[in-house]
Amino acid sequence: LKKVVEMGFDTTSSKFIEALRIVQRVSKKAIEEKVQVYKRLGFAVDDVWAMFKKWPYSLSLSEKNISNSMETFLGLGFSRDEFTMMVKSQPQCIGYSSEMVKKKTEFLVKKMNWPLKAVVS
Secondary structure, three states: OHHHHHOOOOOOOHHHHHHHHHHHHOOHHHHHHHHHHHHHOOOOHHHHHHHHHHOHHHHOOOHHHHHHHHHHHHHOOOOHHHHHHHHHHOHHHHHOOHHHHHHHHHHHHHHOOOOHHHHHO
16 A cells, blocks of 8 residues: 555545556566566656556556557557557556557558558547
């Protein structure tokens, strides 16, 4: 409880409850390992904690899910920098299934004629 409060979560928000669940459910070692996974993908440690504050579930995903998410975005033509920018802005996108990401991106790019770069911002 103390750690989540110290991170600056509003104790009256649903994100506080989500963060509390994650911190209680995931071991300190596992959290540190996930931070390392994000670092290997190009995120700074501060980015990881900022993402956690926006979407606490970001530290509950498996290494495989995190890596698969990046591969999906790269496979659609996004650069590594664009991927990290998207995830820092909207961390929940890393939790989307490959199928959902592909469908939404294809809809915006092919049907709505958005440039791929516009999807990132």
